[in-house]
Amino acid sequence: MRSVQITRFGGPEVLDIVDLPDPVPAEGQTLFDISSSGVNFADTHQTEDSYLAKQQLPLIPGAEFVGTPAGGGQRVVGLLPGGGYAQKVAAHPRLTWPVPDGVSDEQALAVVLQGATAWHLLRTSTHLSPGESVVVIAGAGGVGTLAIQLAKHWGAGRVIATASSPEKRQLAESLGADATVDPALAEDDPKTFTAALREANGGKKVDIVLEMTGGNVFTGSLSALAPFGRLAAYGMAGREAPASASVPALMGTSRAVIGFWLAHCMTRPQMMDDAMTDLLALTAAGDLRPIDGGRYPLTAVREAHQDLLARRTTGKLTLDPSR
Numbered sequence: 001m002r003s004v005q006i007t008r009f010g011g012p013e014v015l016d017i018v019d020l021p022d023p024v025p026a027e028g029q030t031l032f033d034i035s036s037s038g039v040n041f042a043d044t045h046q047t048e049d050s051y052l053a054k055q056q057l058p059l060i061p062g063a064e065f066v067g068t069p070a071g072g073g074q075r076v077v078g079l080l081p082g083g084g085y086a087q088k089v090a091a092h093p094r095l096t097w098p099v100p101d102g103v104s105d106e107q108a109l110a111v112v113l114q115g116a117t118a119w120h121l122l123r124t125s126t127h128l129s130p131g132e133s134v135v136v137i138a139g140a141g142g143v144g145t146l147a148i149q150l151a152k153h154w155g156a157g158r159v160i161a162t163a164s165s166p167e168k169r170q171l172a173e174s175l176g177a178d179a180t181v182d183p184a185l186a187e188d189d190p191k192t193f194t195a196a197l198r199e200a201n202g203g204k205k206v207d208i209v210l211e212m213t214g215g216n217v218f219t220g221s222l223s224a225l226a227p228f229g230r231l232a233a234y235g236m237a238g239r240e241a242p243a244s245a246s247v248p249a250l251m252g253t254s255r256a257v258i259g260f261w262l263a264h265c266m267t268r269p270q271m272m273d274d275a276m277t278d279l280l281a282l283t284a285a286g287d288l289r290p291i292d293g294g295r296y297p298l299t300a301v302r303e304a305h306q307d308l309l310a311r312r313t314t315g316k317l318t319l320d321p322s323r
Contacts (some may be wrong), residue, residue, distance in 0.1 A: 008056075139163050
């Protein structure tokens with residue numbers, strides 16, 4: 001089978017197209033023919049070995065796929081510990097979900113990892129209540145575009161999104177964001193970013209922040225929280241760790257900082273079932289609109305990663321293993 005393999009760590013240049021033997025399913029696994037593979041920002045950390053889980057070489061990246069059992073059957077979307085950038089994969093059926101006929105491969109891939117992340121950030125980590133304000137950092141990204149829509153669907157009082165260009169801010173507003181803020185305001189001074197978030201919320205402090213950048217964006221977002229506000233951190237796209245949160249400061253302001261990694265939901269499959277049942281139904285009904293960020297040939301995987309790292313993309317990127 002054709003696949004993408006990493007034999008050394010680095011940037012997009014380490015993603016090599018190779019021919020490898022078909023995977024052999026272990027006990028309890030099924031062999032699937034892949035029709036589409038998903039690309040996530042976390043994959044760029046995987047190529048560098050800078051992610052939460054240490055990587056072992058050689059490896060095939062990719063945590064999600066849409067495909068059918070090798071012998072034929074129902075089209076499914078599934079999650080993986082790795083191996084998705086390929087034409088075939090051995091996966092455990094417990095972490096696959098049937099894709100409704102009205103849902104495309106691209107839409108299914110948008111909701112299985114990024115959508116489930118947005119779902120659990122709002123439902124499980126921050127416990128969004130109707131009427132609360134929500135800040136979505138990187139509102140034009142894969143998680144952000146879905147988090148905006150889910151927050152509005154579940155009754156958020158005001159949704160504020162950050163995005164780095166006028167076009168991306170316009171997209172966030174078209175999906176339901178009530179206001180948008182340029183994250184570049186955080187580059188020199190997080191206090192400027194804090195002030196911008198509060199201004200976007202009508203001068204009030206905010207209730208919830210979904211944060212995946214790190215650095216000054218994290219610091220400025222934390223300062224913008226109201227008492228009993230919650231910041232859920234689920235990434236560090238800026239490659240810069242934020243300053244440590246002070247426990248006395250958290251106590252003195254009644255704020256919370258929450259870490260989130262979807263891998264822990266994958267070890268509790270019912271948590272994934274709850275999210276996927278809801279997300280696929282909302283998508284099939286047209287109540288949730290996943291954004292297709294572009295479909296690349298498998299052979300153009302380096303270009304996909306370059307575009308993602310350069311912030312040239314919006315929504316969900318996918319790979320076509322047949323090309």
